[in-house]
Amino acid sequence: MMENVKIKWKKEETPTVSTLGFEWTRDVKIGQFIMVWEPGVGEIPMSLSSVTGTKSITVKNYGPTSASIVSKSAGDRLFIRGPYGRPFTMVKGKKLLIGGGSGMAALRPIIDSNSYGVVSARTSSELLFANLFEKGKVYEATDDGSSGVKGTPVDVLRKIDLDFEMIYVCGPEMMMKSVYDYLLGKVDQVEFTLERSMKCGIGLCDSCSVSGYQVCKDGPVFRIDQIGKMEEFGKWKLSYSGLRTKM
């Protein structure tokens, strides 16, 4: 059911990413997402980057719909439905957050004094929410080496001890695939947030499915052992028409 909320504030996080805050009374859990409708443009999934008090989404200006959302201002209406999907498993102990690009948006509500981060991006100015970790608890990886390690999160992981109660991963699927391949057999408390093109958000249209699981409903959060059973993970996705396409 479509609802609408007024945008309370807007904050530019990076040159291409902004956070929009709004009051919404629904109970949301970390890792869940909403569908955001821009009338006349499109409707896309967005994780909640804040789930308590004033809620928020953190949006990367990517294509037409996200651009339209990012161009909104405080006072404007946001058309949303949700929250949808299964949340992360929360733990009390030491945790590692591995986020690539806008993937950090979904992980943001987990960040606390017991959290370590591996934040990756194309370039230094696009590193999202790295500043929210306590000093010394965040590792950075950039494609161009403008900050932190030049490379991918896996290049960071190789250098650190994996002694965490839970590892949370969110980012582009190929990045997550490399993280999965690296972690496999080393640790088993890992959760991944998958991202697929979503049309319905409610388990009907099949456009988000990975090996028979609907990312919108069975996910977006999956445990590493579930990911292990997904033949399509990191390999195949269906295009907007339904055409099987290599990743």
Next chain:
Amino acid sequence: MMENVKIKWKKEETPTVSTLGFEWTRDVKIGQFIMVWEPGVGEIPMSLSSVTGTKSITVKNYGPTSASIVSKSAGDRLFIRGPYGRPFTMVKGKKLLIGGGSGMAALRPIIDSNSYGVVSARTSSELLFANLFEKGKVYEATDDGSSGVKGTPVDVLRKIDLDFEMIYVCGPEMMMKSVYDYLLGKVDQVEFTLERSMKCGIGLCDSCSVSGYQVCKDGPVFRIDQIGKMEEFGKWKLSYSGLRTKM
């Protein structure tokens, strides 16, 4: 919404009237009614003659639908919907129940040690529930004089003191009209249960309306002052087709 219940027991009250008991978990108030459907025959309104514990209806074998209901046995299914309508106002003090024919069915749950009754019928064997009042607290009126006063409830009323906290009346509309005319100006705590042909039972079809009030929804219980404002009461009703007909 149609429901179905199993008939638990059946009791013959008079040669033409039977009571059917059934378990039904809905909360029912005294004076409310249900619509009873006999598949393939018809659907008619029936007051609840018991509203707590095992519920019941007390049915006069009148036309096809009531005949079909009366012919059922314990174990058979009863198709019902409701409860509908506004209930009686319950009082603690001394009360008078004036019932004509099957009209006593609706009044039956009110009968207690503080109740007085005027029970009327065509003939002695048809006097319904007169036996449920405490000894000396019931007056009878029969058309043929076979029991009690020969005449109508009004003939009884003329002889008694009207000192009651509430008077409840249920019976054929012309009987109630005569009771109304008699009580008017003498007492003001009187409630009448109107009976009209009902098609929908839920305030849509207009077949039960009296002067703009829907008996199924605004009634069937009306206070004497409300009855006083009904130009059509005791005068006009609409036939099954909607034809204005003199009573």
Next chain:
Amino acid sequence: MTDLSTRIAGIYLGNPLMLASGILDENGYTMKRILEEGASAVVTKSIGLKERSGYSTPVVADLGHGDLLNAVGLSNPGIDKYGEEIKIAREARKPIIGSIFGSTPEEFSILAKKMEEFGVSAVELNLSCPHVKGEGLEIGSDPEMVESIVEAVKNSIKIPVFSKLSANTSSIMETVNAASKSDGFVLINTIRAMAIDIYAKKPVLSNGYGGLSGRSIKPVGIRYVYEVKKETGAQIIGVGGVSNAEDVIEYMMAGASAVQIGTAVGFHGRSIFRDIEKDLFGLAEKIGFSKISDLVGAAL
């Protein structure tokens, strides 16, 4: 101050909320009360030439969720006797729209003339009644018949004529074009439907088949209002599943100048007219309008 008034074919309505045909409009006193209690106009039950009993009970089935199934079967006392009811209802001094049904253009004309004599403000043609020639078909699905009926009625009376159309069609525009001489369209009537009681192993209505109304059919009504408004710009009264102020606004944005309420009057009670009126005042600020009639067709 928010202005809730609207007009349809020149008829002034204090608010956009009318009573739909077939609901609480058999008895003149009921119509009078409904007008006094907040409806801006009432449409009468569909009236034919002769008295008809319609189907035996059950004639309605509450399907839950605000949905209703009915097969009343056009019961009515016949046009001559119905004048008495209109006379009573007219004491409320608000518009009454006379709904009529028949099987030939001549029948419709006679009925329309009588309605005009009785003093109604407009006539509504119920074009969803069974067709005598086609088996099971409605008159409204025969474009030539529709055209003749509308023409015959328009030639017989001076008051506005509204055509009420069925959603049971593969092309509503075909019917709309056939009825283009109407002063407005009333969209939609009930949708063909049925329910079976699985314990009784029988259809729940005595007639078996019936018409679906209430909440469920609102998206269907909205669609046809939108389509017909977009294609023709004609004046439209929206009907089907209106049960709250949001529904009224939705129909108006789709192109309706007013709405009719049927099923929800039963579920909510007659107070629905006043309650929605109050809520419309409340919505005026949230949505941003001062004259509700400015919203007509806003989503086109």
Next chain:
Amino acid sequence: MTDLSTRIAGIYLGNPLMLASGILDENGYTMKRILEEGASAVVTKSIGLKERSGYSTPVVADLGHGDLLNAVGLSNPGIDKYGEEIKIAREARKPIIGSIFGSTPEEFSILAKKMEEFGVSAVELNLSCPHVKGEGLEIGSDPEMVESIVEAVKNSIKIPVFSKLSANTSSIMETVNAASKSDGFVLINTIRAMAIDIYAKKPVLSNGYGGLSGRSIKPVGIRYVYEVKKETGAQIIGVGGVSNAEDVIEYMMAGASAVQIGTAVGFHGRSIFRDIEKDLFGLAEKIGFSKISDLVGAAL
């Protein structure tokens, strides 16, 4: 022991619950999983000759109360590429029914033959796609076209052919008669509808118009299943608003030999197949049946 198995055009189904076309049947792995998780058969998404993107988002709107509006726009990868998905789904070793759409009898035949090659158990003709000649009309509303399509397909393949019909018609029997060479009918597809967001002042779907499915349309589906079963005795698969075991029994008593479930799979989750199956065992005693197929047409 209660027997829930049924047959449609000779195809054995372990229970009467199939997945409807267009829901979770784009990806072969999803169909395979749904078959493994309790559906007795799946119908594929409607597939055409060439790749189509369909409409842009929003393509669905949750209307609440178990109702859905959609305008996906027949997005599909094209028949040649879709063979890969069927191959994956066939690993579940249960019947797959290939749904196809096109605009000429020739197109339908080519598609049907490819489906047969891919190893489906039957072909379902989606006759509700837009008609090229008539504006806004569906192919299913042109009886001659329907007849030619069914004939062409029947002449091209050996497996059973089901015709899926639209409820947007003034006479379903006309279409049924035109499609009488089919081995069975699938009733019904979505109903034309629309919803407007009154705050956005815009239709909620990118395409404006859409199709209504889910709880609301069940009484419409029941009616057409009943009518077609009564008039023809043909084999029927009931679709529209099935969300629980009672709905399954209602469709079967109306005349359906099996049902398809679409919208409710989304609202309830894939577990709906197993959950309904369990409830059907429970209802067997309350209603009194030992073989569910004995109930087919019980209310006629």
